[in-house]
Amino acid sequence: xxxxxxxxxxxxxxxxxxxxxxxxxxxxxxxxxLLIASYIFYGWWDWHFLGxxxxxxxxxxxxxxxxxxxxxxxxxxILLGISLTTNLGILGFFKYYDFFIDSAMDVLxxxxxxxxxxxxxxxxxxxxxxxxxxxxxxxxxIYRGKIVPTHNVIAYFAFVSFFPQLVAGPIERASNLLPQFxxxxxxxxxxxxxxxxxxxxGLFKKxxxxxxxxPYVDKIYSNYEAYSGPMLLIGTVYFAVQIxxxxxxxxxxxxxxxxxxxxxxxxxxxxxxxxxDIGEFWRRWHISLSTWFRDYVYIPLGGNRxxxxxxxxxxxxxxxxxxxxxxxxxxxxxxxxxLNGLYYLPPSLRGPHTHQTEIVxxxxxxxxxxxxxxxCRTFILISFAWIFFRATSFSHAIGFIAHIGNSHWxxxxxxxxxxxxxxxxxVIDWVQRDKQHxxxxxxxxxxxxxxxxxxxxxxxxxxxxxGHVPFIYxxx
Amino acid sequence: xxxLSTSNSKVKNQDWADIWPFLRQIFIFLSPxxxxxxxxxxxxxxxxxxxxxQYALTHxxxxxxxxxxxxxxxxxxxxxxxxxxxxxxxxxxxxxxxxRVMQIRDIMFHPLEKEFYNAGGLLRNPFxxxxxxxxxxxxxxxxxxxxxxxxxPWWLRTHYNSGNTTWLNDWxxxxxxxxxIEVFRQILxxxxxxxxxxxxxxxERPRFDYETIGTSARIxxxxxxxxxxxxxPAKIFWEFMDNPIxxxxxxxxxxxxxxKKRREFSLPAAIDExxxxxxxxxxxxxxxxxxxxxxxxxxxxxxxxxxxxxxxPLRQWWTYYKTEFPKLxxxxxxxxxPVSHPGEFHLQDTYMFDGWHPSEVYIGHLVKxxxxxAPDSSPLKTVNLQNLSTLIEEASIPLAFKLPKTQxx
Numbered sequence: 037x038x039x040x041x042x043x044x045x046x047x048x049x050x051x052x053x054x055x056x057x058x059x060x061x062x063x064x065x066x067x068x069x070l071l072i073a074s075y076i077f078y079g080w081w082d083w084h085f086l087g088x089x090x091x092x093x094x095x096x097x098x099x100x101x102x103x104x105x106x107x108x109x110x111x112x113x114i115l116l117g118i119s120l121t122t123n124l125g126i127l128g129f130f131k132y133y134d135f136f137i138d139s140a141m142d143v144l145x146x147x148x149x150x151x152x153x154x155x156x157x158x159x160x161x162x163x164x165x166x167x168x169x170x171x172x173x174x175x176x177x178i179y180r181g182k183i184v185p186t187h188n189v190i191a192y193f194a195f196v197s198f199f200p201q202l203v204a205g206p207i208e209r210a211s212n213l214l215p216q217f218x219x220x221x222x223x224x225x226x227x228x229x230x231x232x233x234x235x236x237x238g239l240f241k242k243x244x245x246x247x248x249x250x251p252y253v254d255k256i257y258s259n260y261e262a263y264s265g266p267m268l269l270i271g272t273v274y275f276a277v278q279i280x281x282x283x284x285x286x287x288x289x290x291x292x293x294x295x296x297x298x299x300x301x302x303x304x305x306x307x308x309x310x311x312x313d314i315g316e317f318w319r320r321w322h323i324s325l326s327t328w329f330r331d332y333v334y335i336p337l338g339g340n341r342x343x344x345x346x347x348x349x350x351x352x353x354x355x356x357x358x359x360x361x362x363x364x365x366x367x368x369x370x371x372x373x374x375l376n377g378l379y380y381l382p383p384s385l386r387g388p389h390t391h392q393t394e395i396v397x398x399x400x401x402x403x404x405x406x407x408x409x410x411x412c413r414t415f416i417l418i419s420f421a422w423i424f425f426r427a428t429s430f431s432h433a434i435g436f437i438a439h440i441g442n443s444h445w446x447x448x449x450x451x452x453x454x455x456x457x458x459x460x461x462x463v464i465d466w467v468q469r470d471k472q473h474x475x476x477x478x479x480x481x482x483x484x485x486x487x488x489x490x491x492x493x494x495x496x497x498x499x500x501x502x503g504h505v506p507f508i509y510x511x512x
Numbered sequence: 513x514x515x516l517s518t519s520n521s522k523v524k525n526q527d528w529a530d531i532w533p534f535l536r537q538i539f540i541f542l543s544p545x546x547x548x549x550x551x552x553x554x555x556x557x558x559x560x561x562x563x564x565x566q567y568a569l570t571h572x573x574x575x576x577x578x579x580x581x582x583x584x585x586x587x588x589x590x591x592x593x594x595x596x597x598x599x600x601x602x603x604x605x606x607x608x609x610x611x612r613v614m615q616i617r618d619i620m621f622h623p624l625e626k627e628f629y630n631a632g633g634l635l636r637n638p639f640x641x642x643x644x645x646x647x648x649x650x651x652x653x654x655x656x657x658x659x660x661x662x663x664x665p666w667w668l669r670t671h672y673n674s675g676n677t678t679w680l681n682d683w684x685x686x687x688x689x690x691x692x693i694e695v696f697r698q699i700l701x702x703x704x705x706x707x708x709x710x711x712x713x714x715x716e717r718p719r720f721d722y723e724t725i726g727t728s729a730r731i732x733x734x735x736x737x738x739x740x741x742x743x744x745p746a747k748i749f750w751e752f753m754d755n756p757i758x759x760x761x762x763x764x765x766x767x768x769x770x771x772k773k774r775r776e777f778s779l780p781a782a783i784d785e786x787x788x789x790x791x792x793x794x795x796x797x798x799x800x801x802x803x804x805x806x807x808x809x810x811x812x813x814x815x816x817x818x819x820x821x822x823x824x825p826l827r828q829w830w831t832y833y834k835t836e837f838p839k840l841x842x843x844x845x846x847x848x849x850p851v852s853h854p855g856e857f858h859l860q861d862t863y864m865f866d867g868w869h870p871s872e873v874y875i876g877h878l879v880k881x882x883x884x885x886a887p888d889s890s891p892l893k894t895v896n897l898q899n900l901s902t903l904i905e906e907a908s909i910p911l912a913f914k915l916p917k918t919q920x921x
Contacts (some may be wrong), residue, residue, distance in 0.1 A: 042689035056527050223527040228534055489541065497545070498697055502690035 037080035085161035100185035135365030163203035191217035206324035221298035231295025238288030243500030246282035264447035312410035560725035582735020583726030591679035603629035609662020612810035618739035630740035645794035758861035766867025781829035809851035817853035
């Protein structure tokens with residue numbers, strides 16, 4: 037049941053009406069509804085994997101409680117170890133088993149040994165990478181003493197499986213989301229309206245921009261030899277915009293949906309392509325994952341409080357590389373992560389913009405020439421790395437890059453219609469870059485707001501792709 | 513603001529005091545879309561385009577007169593429609609293949625007209641044929657006595673058309689939300705409202721002397737007849753009356769595809785042994801069920817036929833299809849109607865709608881050959897050959913036995 041489907045619209049309306057019809061006290065009633073709805077939502081894809089979510093949730097709930105009751109450091113470490121092993125073990129089995137087997141066979145063959153291990157052709161459960169990280173953060177935060185475990189089983193299970201963000205994030209921390217399940221909720225009209233606006237905007241980005249660029253990207257990447265250098269560059273830009281609109285579109289719909297039920301999820305994207313440096317980009321792109329890796333990988337490794345610059349740099353590279361590997365069992369993702377780690381090393385690229393609320397060209401419509409140069413530089417670097425992310429293999433990516441330089445530069449351009457989509461999203465995002473999302477227009481008069489809603493709705497109906505086009509991040 | 517001590521029902525009422533206006537605003541916002549959508553749905557139902565394939569087929573088959581099914585805004589989804597047709601008609605003479613066999617008609621098999629059904633369009637490649645044969649073997653489809661299978665030359669080629677057989681699991685787009693949105697878009701963007709208004713008025717005042725279901729049928733008079741055969745748009749016949757010349761109506765032109773080695777004629781044009789095996793295996797499987805199987809190799813226009821003959825890169829593939837393939841089939845006791853062109857029957861290319869779709873008159877010649885050479889034990893032996901000869905001889909124009917009539921004729 038994807039957000040961009042009619043069945044989800046029916047499901048959402050039903051759950052919304054039921055949720056607000058139920059008494060707000062005791063809290064468990066509404067939470068139970070959300071839990072059941074979330075399991076239905078997830079089971080719609082494949083009910084077989086519901087057991088996995090249930091198992092993950094149970095393990096971390098129990099370990100969370102035990103951690104809180106245990107004082108001895110050794111025992112606490114063992115409990116944390118069990119949680120890590122269980123969560124990462126399941127994730128590793130479903131996501132990486134075949135990859136490691138294939139890689140091992142490749143290595144053995146390279147050194148002249150004949151190996152014939154069996155791969156299992158395992159189906160990756162939707163959203164496993166997201167909810168695993170969410171439950172992991174719960175036990176780690178309890179271990180660190182940052183939060184106390186909840187006694188409310190239903191609230192905890194609903195927190196893990198909360199349907200708006202279950203399959204592709206934002207990856208929530210228990211410290212932010214869990215207390216919201218323990219609070220009595222009143223319907224907030226302004227919050228709900230803004231949620232609906234954000235859903236509309238997310239749907240627009242997904243169906244109009246991302247899904248219309250997708251066929252061009254697919255054609256260019258699958259047959260790059262047939263295209264000229266400039267076309268491959270255009271294809272690279274198309275993919276950069278496609279993945280942004282696809283994923284941030286999903287996040288917008290998730291956040292908007294949660295707001296209809298009175299929940300505030302973390303912001304996941306903050307106009308990342310207007311970043312002046314790589315550091316700023318990573319504070320604006322997939323924020324919930326970046327901060328997760330910062331808090332649970334980079335800082336435990338020592339972060340920047342190391343004895344040597346080398347170790348600091350190693351921590352950066354390692355964190356980014358693991359983050360790349362989190363995306364998928366393919367060397368292309370590892371290289372993508374590694375490359376972003378490399379970008380992060382030079383202080384000139386990492387940059388001074390340490391907070392995502394610092395908005396480029398504040399108070400001005402146009403950026404300064406320097407800001408413009410910085411934005412372009414960051415975009416080019418990020419887009420280059422996306423080539424590895426999109427390519428099906430390392431050789432595919434290298435072939436693609438090599439062909440940019442080798443091919444005819446004067447050949448006529450094709451698929452240029454996609455440039456309009458790129459231009460459209462960049463202009464809207466730029467104009468609204470100081471807002472949480474571009475449809476944050478509550479201050480406008482009603483006729484202007486409704487006019488905008490109608491234009492967007494008509495564009496979705498007339499230009500947006502019909503039929504089900506899966507979200508890119510569902511595969512992770 | 514509420515105090516925590518406020519009773520539950522009061523809080524709930526306060527929630528709903530805000531939810532109702534919220535829902536009302538959503539409804540008001542959506543109402544123009546809902547109204548336009550409902551109006552279009554009504555119009556589409558009125559034209560017959562919205563009729564689900566199964567419903568349309570039943571309605572058509574129950575009609576006492578000739579009835580043409582030709583939607584325009586929604587696709588005719590002929591795979592679903594034809595599969596439903598096979599199940600409904602329980603035909604003892606069944607024709608199947610691509611669109612190139614769609615001109616085989618019931619009237620050619622007098623007095624067995626009611627025993628015939630044309631499921632042309634259902635098969636696009638050997639994988640489709642294999643799936644069909646499996647259904648027949650499992651008796652999940654009514655068993656015909658005679659099966660005429662149109663086999664196109666590109667079925668034998670490597671890399672042509674995928675192995676995905678979709679028609680078994682196809683879903684009528686009338687039951688899909690995306691399908692409806694796509695149709696609304698097409699109406700408002702491509703055809704305009706004028707077209708749908710014309711279709712509705714045509715449903716009120718029929719234009720042709722046969723029943724029509726769907727916009728294309730109502731406006732242009734085109735679609736599937738009750739026997740599953742395809743009736744081309746009336747305009748084509750009328751234009752032919754004014755200017756009786758051969759026109760290749762297929763785009764891109766078939767001759768250009770051959771010259772430029774595009775699509776069905778792309779290179780390398782090599783024979784795929786696996787596909788050959790699959791075709792023979794499928795036909796043998798059907799034969800095993802006691803069905804008399806004819807491998808029907810649909811004709812080409814003389815112009816196209818010669819162009820393929822003279823094409824060096826296509827020669828090996830073409831020669832195999834033309835000479836070796838029939839031998840292989842005969843070896844497996846499968847009856848063959850060989851590939852031909854109008855010139856072989858001393859006819860002009862005016863007997864073709866385009867480079868590869870023969871007219872019913874030309875097909876009539878081929879069916880006549882087939883009937884003549886049918887084994888003595890064949891059910892086809894009861895067909896009145898003289899009736900078919902008369903149809904051919906008295907054909908109004910090379911493209912049709914009879915010209916379509918309008919209500920005003």
